Amino acid sequence: MALGELIWTGRAWPAAEIVGRTGDDFTFKTSGKGRPVDLVGPAAWWRNFSELNLDDPDAVIGFVRRHGDPFGQLSPTTQGDTAGWAYVLALLKLAASCWTRNRDGTGTALETALAKVAQGRAVPSLCTVWDNGYVIDALLASPLFVASVAFVPHVGEVGEGVTARRGVTMRIIPENLAAYMMTSAILHLENHVSMAPCEQCGDWFVERRRGTQFCSASCRAAHSTSKKEKK
Numbered sequence: 538m539a540l541g542e543l544i545w546t547g548r549a550w551p552a553a554e555i556v557g558r559t560g561d562d563f564t565f566k567t568s569g570k571g572r573p574v575d576l577v578g579p580a581a582w583w584r585n586f587s588e589l590n591l592d593d594p595d596a597v598i599g600f601v602r603r604h605g606d607p608f609g610q611l612s613p614t615t616q617g618d619t620a621g622w623a624y625v626l627a628l629l630k631l632a633a634s635c636w637t638r639n640r641d642g643t644g645t646a647l648e649t650a651l652a653k654v655a656q657g658r659a660v661p662s663l664c665t666v667w668d669n670g671y672v673i674d675a676l677l678a679s680p681l682f683v684a685s686v687a688f689v690p691h692v693g694e695v696g697e698g699v700t701a702r703r704g705v706t707m708r709i710i711p712e713n714l715a716a717y718m719m720t721s722a723i724l725h726l727e728n729h730v731s732m733a734p735c736e737q738c739g740d741w742f743v744e745r746r747r748g749t750q751f752c753s754a755s756c757r758a759a760h761s762t763s764k765k766e767k768k
Contacts, residue, residue: 541691541706543724545576545717550611553601555594563597564618567611574605579721581732584741586718587629588640591622603738607715625715628679632722635669638662640734661731661744669726676723685716736760 548571557564582604590596597619601611607625611617638661666672676682688707695704711717725732731744735752737760742752751757 541693541708542577543579543709543711543717543720545574545580545711545714547574547605547609547714547717548572549574549601549603549605551602553598553606553611555598556616558594559618561591561623562619563594564616565598565601565606565611566616567601568613570613571605576717579724580717581721581725581730581741581743583629583718583721583725584633584636584732585739587626587633589622589626591619591626597622603740605714607713607718609713621715625681625718628676628681629718629722631672631675632726635666635672635726636662636664636732661733661747662741663731664726664729667729673723673726676719676726679719681716682719682723685712686710686720687712737763 550567550569550571552569552571553565553567555563556566585604586600586607589600601617605611606617608617608621687710689710691706691708692703693706694701695706696702709720711720725743732741733744733749734741735756736750737756738752740752742749751760
């Protein structure tokens, strides 16, 4: 039985706003129906969350507006809060430590050497910890993953090319956004993908072609429009 696709169906909340703070935790509310988010496969912006300053209300609400509420509390009739966010952030920061480059361009000695080889061109963030099984183990053993990720049997394509056939696969279905980000990190660690931050929206994305600057065609178009307006 093969491991199938990671599926996430959730909602981002563009109208969310901070309404208060209790101790270290912010409380937020929203209006409207939000924006549906339907994704197939892992998303690299789990690294955005690993970099969040949880003391910055703008950073907190910015993530909710763009990607959603990690624990799915928020709705037009129910407030959400950042309780439990620090736990998720710590696990994702552990995963992110396996990559070389930070958002500000700083990194390890290897990063500096690669930058010299690239002769000034942008260098991707590389997953250089080849034996990162201990990090994957820690994420798999976390209560968040154990309690919030389901494996659902599904009949789909198994294998590639001449060996492809219809067979049983296991779709990965996270219960909430936090579990989706955790699973995305695990899959990216397993596949040692290269990443870069989008120059338009700031989201981390998987760099499938060297030197790519944008996470999507829409961000590329928006960046081009912005440059023309400035001129």
